[in-house]
Amino acid sequence: MKLIFEKSRKGHSVSVLPPLDVETVSLPAGMDRESALRLPELSETEISRHYKELVDQVYGVNNGFYPLGSCTMKYNPRIDEEMASLPGFTGIHPLAPAEATAGCRKVLKEAAELLGEISGMDAMTFQPAAGAHGEFTGVMLIKQYHASRGDVNRTKIIVPDSAHGTNPATAAMCGFDVVNIASAPNGCVDLEALKAALGDDTAGLMLTNPNTVGLFDPNILEITRLVHEAGGLCYYDGANLNAVMGRVRPGDMGFDCVHMNLHKTFATPHGGGGPGAGAVGCKAFLKGFLPGSALMGDGAPIQVRSFAGNFLVVLRALAYILMLGREGIPEACETALLNANYLQMKMREIFTPAFDRLCMHEFVLDLSDYKKETGVSALDVAKGLIDFGIHPPTMYFPLIVHEALMLEPTETEDRETLDRVAEIFAAVKQQGIDDPESLHTAPHKAPIGRPDEVGAARNPIVRAEL
Amino acid sequence: MGNFLPSTPEERQEMLGALGLKSVREFFRDVPEEVYREEPLNLPAGKSELEVARYLKALSEENKQYHLILRGAGAYDHYIPSIVKYIPAKEEFLTAYTPYQAEISQGILQSIFEYQTMICELTGMDVSNASVYDGATAAAEGVSMCRSRKRTVTLVSGAAHPDVIATIRTYLYGVGTELKIVPVRDGKTDLEALKAMLTPDVSSVYFAQPNFFGQLEDSEALIAAAHEAGAMVVMGCNPISLAVLKTPGELGADVAVGEGQPLGMPLAYGGPYLGFMATTKKNMRSLPGRIVGETRDANGNRAFVLSLQAREQHIRREKASSNICSNEALCALTAGLYLATMGPEGLKEAARQCMAKAHYLAAELSRLPGVSLPNPGPFFHEFVTALPKQDEVLKKLDEAGILGGLPVEGGLLWCVTEKASKADLDKTVAIVKEVLA
Structure with a gap:
């Protein structure tokens, strides 16, 4: 995607303010800004399309399953x-x-x-x-x-x-x-x-x-x-x-x-x-x-x-x-617990729960053994999930579990979704066994491939060159 | 009653059955009996969407909506172009989490990268973070950045916003750094007093340009004095004014901070607002909060990621530069969108109109008998008037749907933005004149 600055064209603008209707005043000598103000120059159409391009590369709760543990990504009314x-x-x-x-x-x-x-x-x-x-x-x-x-x-x-x-x-x-x-x-x-x-x-x-x-x-x-x-x-x-x-x-x-x-x-x-x-x-x-x-x-x-x-x-x-009121508050809570336990039960067939027992609203999978067997890490699995259209769980947290994936489905998911998510996890697991390389390099269907985070930290570019 | 559950009670019972359980009560088996509540909480019964909408709309109508707001003091009533309201309401922008998974978050990451660039352009600094909570926390994080083992005192101008001073005081109390207030003279930071207070143990000086009283400080002299004493400078800025005023970067400030609310956020009874923070390359790694960086993806294409995370709490824990995690990302997106919509000429025009209209009102008011401007210095879009019958003036304005200046020490603190027309201001002056007659 082009940056908004790269779409800027001299003289393009949005008409917002009426002409000034009182006398203009000047700042005292020496107080004026000297450097050019290089904000982008665009028409309203161009701005609208720029943000449409951006929003198409964002995954929100409305897009699909978002089991980010500890973040409670429930539906936002x-x-x-x-x-x-x-x-x-x-x-x-x-x-x-x-x-x-x-x-x-x-x-x-x-x-x-x-x-x-x-x-x-x-x-x-x-x-x-x-x-x-x-x-x-x-x-x-x-x-x-x-x-x-x-x-x-x-x-x-x-x-x-x-x-x-x-x-x-x-x-x-x-x-x-x-x-x-x-x-x-x-x-x-x-x-x-x-x-x-x-x-x-x-x-x-x-x-x-x-x-x-x-x-x-x-x-x-x-x-x-x-x-x-x-x-x-x-x-x-x-x-x-x-x-x-x-x-x-x-x-x-x-x-x-x-x-x-x-x-x-x-x-x-x-x-x-x-x-x-x-x-x-x-x-x-x-x-x-x-x-x-x-x-x-x-x-x-x-x-x-x-x-x-x-x-x-x-x-x-x-x-x-x-809206929830006295009945809806506990009902939301209990449904969150039900969904988490149901999903954990399904996941138990696929990966190893870090603590294999009834959980509350979220649970942690420990992929250490799977990584030993296949060389595929929790990160690789998370990235593989993206190709199936779901948001990955929280990774490598809490620190006390190695190769952790932490899932919190919340109450605003139904059984069909949870069943389908379990199928996706199983498919990714199998993919790691059959073709581990394809997970080391996942995702393949996202707007970008895996970014070089080490390079970003070593050679920080934190603003656009104009 | 609304519950937003996509499953029916029957479906849920089936799921429980699949788990081999009879009741959801079994999920709470680790909860001590004495703290588990069988009985519902003392909350009202759930309501339908229509009932809630009706109720909250009625509450909103218990507030008074003024036709004209001539009050600022940290919350500014600027015109918000329509597109600036519509775009941030897009569901994906609204409902996404912090962009931990860069591959499916490029839209958010790029919006922050663009915001960071615009904040650097506005302030003339090298590096901006992805935002903090508001202007007051930006100032507090700014002076916290400057602390050092040897320098244990922070100086804050008494002409800064009272909420900013109080927030800095709280953050410094937390870590045990001493705060001293620099006295105010004629509505501005007292330069001579500052010089006398700049002992070798001072780590930083905070002042705002324009300051709380709307006055334009002699930034150059304040910064020179601080730097001469080896102290760093954290400069609070009004982002609209930066379109026309000498920037913190041009002035040599070490950290620029400010309240980003004027950049497209409504007054909204105080929030959500936006704290912006920018600094020099040298201080980049002590900047708190998220920072988005540019990199390449596996295919060599440009990509954006949350970067320099070695400063942050989820990696450094108690050694982090701040505990900040969630910031004000959607407000940062809004600010970037506002700046793009106004463009360079539009933002300068907004700044010029604010200043011109404020000066017009100040001049017209000071022509009235008994009205004076106690602060002699130049100002941007806020100023103080001393006038008789202050309460009655405010009352009459209020009756006419005008929110007048804020009562502060020395008089009323007025603010005029581009939203006020000359006719609005003439009407205001006529009402004040009538009260004073």
């Missing part, structure tokens, strides 16, 4: 988009007077109440714009809490080795030392390792439950009790909340604060990498530490971005929760 484009929401200035923003504030209040009920938390902020941003906010709650008590020697955050990379990175951004603890052979928290790590320097624990191998930690109450006994707080990474929503609440498991990825569990679109929303909930005793906007004058002790957050994302999540 269109009604949410329509609500998010109502002028009564899009045209509202965040600093308009309170009486002019009553509708927006009701949206936030209602979403906070419903998400508080779902998570078992007492208070909520929507300022964080994504999951990792929510983690940062949550761990800052923990930091402020200890500081407010003069408990200044709590310098460590405990993170299991199965955790998302954002967890340790977040703890470091908040100035904590990270204590990584090894998982038990069953993929869950090793209680002995946890006990050994806990002490009077423990600020808290960051945990995903169900964890990143798709298993619910049966010792969860013991885990949160131990952390609390040591004087630490418990942070719930809500990346996998879809697996329990409506049936188990982080607040009831003993967690003190939580982030929820509205762009996962609550069906708001991922947009190719954002915008998301990382709503953070906490128990009442942490409420006073939640962030707010200095300019909006809410007197909050910290702030993690401007204004009130990604409002239109929260609005979409609210529309989704209102």
Whole structure:
């Protein structure tokens, strides 16, 4: 595909603005931009066709099966988009007077109440714009809490080795030392390792439950009790909340604060990498530490971005929760578990599950043996799946499983799709046995072949030459 | 009730049967009894699409839609061309995940590569990332980039946006870096005070051009002072103004950041917005977040990938340059599309119109009795007026469907964009005049 700059033709333009109707003014001497502004010049037709060309090389949830583990790629309802484009929401200035923003504030209040009920938390902020941003906010709650008590020697955050990379990175951004603890052979928290790590320097624990191998930690109450006994707080990474929503609440498991990825569990679109929303909930005793906007004058002790957050994302999540309601929330959760277990059952005939037992919303395949036999890696299999028109699963995560493929089908797939996906996996497996080379070089039917990532990092070209 | 499930309860029962199970309850066998909830949560009953649409539309009507918005302060009411609203709504752009699988994500990757190039062009810098959450987080990540072991103090101009200052403060509190505020004089960063504060332990200085009060800073002098003291400069920018103002690159700033919302994103009560970040080649590897790079595929054709990932959390974990994962990709696509639609001349025209119309309103208002402009320096599209009966002025404007300036220290902070016509501004002045008469 040509870059938009390569399609640019001098003088092509879109007519947008009327002529200036007041006197023109000049900048003071020396303040003018000197370099040319080399933006592309195109007509509206050309722009429209350029983005059509781009969109034809994108795979979204609407295209087909998208089992990206830990990402909860469920269907994104269109009604949410329509609500998010109502002028009564899009045209509202965040600093308009309170009486002019009553509708927006009701949206936030209602979403906070419903998400508080779902998570078992007492208070909520929507300022964080994504999951990792929510983690940062949550761990800052923990930091402020200890500081407010003069408990200044709590310098460590405990993170299991199965955790998302954002967890340790977040703890470091908040100035904590990270204590990584090894998982038990069953993929869950090793209680002995946890006990050994806990002490009077423990600020808290960051945990995903169900964890990143798709298993619910049966010792969860013991885990949160131990952390609390040591004087630490418990942070719930809500990346996998879809697996329990409506049936188990982080607040009831003993967690003190939580982030929820509205762009996962609550069906708001991922947009190719954002915008998301990382709503953070906490128990009442942490409420006073939640962030707010200095300019909006809410007197909050910290702030993690401007204004009130990604409002239109929260609005979409609210529309989704209102539609599902008290029956639909657990039904969506249970169907996600059913689909994952059904697919795992089918997959067991093809590849080896890393943990061969009932799973929650996702499961991990371990292709180590297959690779030994055929030389075909998890990456090769993932790329081979692309030629069959499905999106590959998450690869090489969690780090505790080698040659991992992590599948999360979500609730918005039917049995026929799951059956067909299993057939595709079987076909790719057989392809690796019959003709491994064809998988080393896959995909063959995608818009591009395998890109040279090493070359990209070694010789970075990160903008177009104009 | 909507549930978006493509399967019927009967089909699901069959699937359960295939698993040899009787009830979905069995999936929760590891959950301690005392935390499993048999009873439904205290949530309202599910509603149909029509009911939800009706309800939310009614809520949207509880907000007041102004005919004219003369308020900025970090959220700017620019005209958004129609095509800029339609293209990002395409389902594939909307529903794709982060482009981990490059082979089926070239459209997103290329849109980000084009965005990065346009941000470099706007700012005059060498390298842009794929975006961060908003302008405030871009500023906070920017000063975080500049930290070093020896230099433990960050200076932030008191003329920066209050939300930006508070966000930087939070990020620096996280890692234990000291923040000091540079005093404001006549609505601008006090250069002499800055010079006195530039001790050898200062890692970076943040200021915004134009600043929170709309004033144009003497960027050259501020940057020279910082560099002389060995500190780096993180410069906050309004992206529309960059079409006409000297760029951070021309001025020698080390990091350029800003709020990208003016580039085609609606006000939307504060978000989603877009944080842009760009820096010099030298600092490329300390830039946080996703960066898209150009490479070749196995057949030798041009291809785009997420690159330089050795900086990032999923590889480096606690040693990463930031924890950022999801960013604002669709907003970055929107910004690139907006810039392509406006083109070089259109963007310059928008900038010139903002500036001209703001100056027109400032001049007309300051002609009224009792109205003055407390800040003497040049400005772009925002300015402060000191005027009597401020509350009544705002009230009368509000009644006429006009959102007036924001009350700040020293008066009202007004913003005028290309959307306001001369007639709109004349009407505004007439209302203020009537109140003050």
